[in-house]
Amino acid sequence: MTERPGPGWHKTALELGPVAAFFAGYVLLKDQTFTIAGTAYDGFIVVTALFVPLILISTAALWRLTGRLSHMQIVTAVLVTVFGGLSVWLNDERFFKMKPTLIYLLFASVLFFGLYRGRSYLAMVLSEAMPLTPAGWMKLTRRMAWFFVALAVANEAIWRTMSTDAWVNFKTFGLPVAMFAFFIAQSGLMQAHTPPPTEGPD
Template sequence: MTVSPKKKVNPLLKFVLEMGPLGLFFLANSKPALFTGLLAPALPAGLTPEKLAILTSTGVLMVSVLAALIASRALTRQWPVMPVVTAVAVLFFGGLTFIFQDKLFIQLKPTIVNGLFGCALLIGLAMNKLLLPAALDSVLHLDEQGWRKLTLRWGLFFFVLAGLNEAVRLTQSWDFWAGFKSFGIMPLTVIFALSQTPLIMKHEVKAEDEKEHF
């Protein structure tokens, strides 16, 4: 069976696909009236303003994450690993949020997903199964030592994100948490990724020589 080659996506477009759902989530929470018409069939009657904002923003997040995933699949001809897992989690926990009308489920999603990512990477590392290359869709070309170091760091960082989400969820208001989810987690992730540049440069190998290192 012939596998279609993966297409490269314009970095700006990739950024929009990643940040778009979070931006819409924040906007829907701040201005639910802009989206309630579109989500009216799924919204129960008699909601308090806070629950209306929670359910509206959650619904917008579910739809936009799914749309971004489909767009990514159409552009790259592949299903990206981490966005697929994230989309499934958003749909699952978002669905529970709608069923029980409880913000707890969508707030727990980052904690559980980041925890699962961290466990998967570190357990895989302990079993000599490097999962990070697949998770990053082969964007980087590193030697085995580099992948092992990067896997350890990313695994620990995912646990840090899970802990931060819990700290904010337990101590701050819904609106503060929504802002942190939209504009806090991604910048922290970008900063962490950039901080790994020295490690990546030290262990980077040419693509044509990569087979010799594995």
């Protein structure tokens, strides 16, 4: 399907809105307990139960707005549904906290597999927005793959050793900041491997 142009702020709101709503819901409900059908659920589980349909609705709306979804958006929606659903069904927050680990390990595995085949799958996703030479894409892909591994390790370390508050803050603010810092740190690579502009005919 051909991608349809849409208002930039709509797309940004649909991508970031569910995460912001999860954080706001957690802050409001984290100290509360809800008894449903005789079972007590804490605020984290209730917010997770609300987050799953919200991410599905926002993903569907994003597809309707733009006419396409990235592989990352599809995988994220599926894993949120599976592991969020498990957390709610089993009343165990650990499943939802594991979800970022699996997402980042999956992305790292895909990028490493592409590198093994001598290809940059990252270039297939970002080449239109960020032109680089083939050598530059291979270097950036290798760094991105290891960065995903580092994020997976960080997520595991934080949810297993720190409080739920710390994990929610890490997921809401730490991960986006880390991603932004990573790309800022690659500015030298991008400058060195930006292809020269093609000259048109005189």
